[in-house]
Amino acid sequence: MDDLITFLNDQYTKDERDVGAPEKxxxxxxxxxxxxxxxxxxxxxxxxxxxxxxxxxxxxWDTDGEPEYQIACVACCVDVNPEIWPCRHIRLLALPYADQAGYREEWRIPLDHPRVGSVEVSGSRPA
Known part of the structure; x- marks a missing residue:
């Protein structure tokens, strides 16, 4: 679970380094x-x-009506339909970095996800 957080923090650190580079x-x-x-x-x-x-x-609930306990996002667990971690918000933050080493396809969120809406992103790889 922390892999996605670590991945994003690493990308932001690289971005900060690039922004501060005077030779850019x-x-x-x-x-x-x-x-x-x-x-x-x-x-x-x-x-x-x-x-x-x-x-x-x-x-x-599984198909047999048995409870399944999963980790949910603390920010997205405010309604009766909580989002399992990683939530769509964090998965969307990772999407611009999908071409970077370390990105995992399991983090990809379809751009037509019902909770995201339909959007077209120029230059994004097809899902």
Whole structure:
């Protein structure tokens, strides 16, 4: 479970290092955003990651009507339909890094997931 958190924190650390590298030539989207916005975006992602973490037990029911206890996201366990960890929010945060070493396909969330809505992401690999 912590592998996804570790993976994302590692990616954010790399992003921070890239943003702070003076030899980087910020062209295209980077020059439009600027370093300040990129640093703020990384900080917000870290805050989201801190809020969404495994912690609560969720009870689901198997086909025989027997309870199954699973770990749910503490932030997403507020309704009668809790999300099993890793929740869709954290899986979506990982999606831009799907082409990086260490990304696991089991973390991929379909972009037409019923709780996500339909969206098209330019440059993303097909699910």
């Amino acid at each position: 030539n910020y062209e295209g989207v980077h020059s439009r955003w600027g370093q300040r916005r990129m640093v703020a975006e990384i900080a917000v992602k870290r805050l989201l990651l801190r809020g969404h973490r495994p912690g609560h037990f969720a009870v689901t």
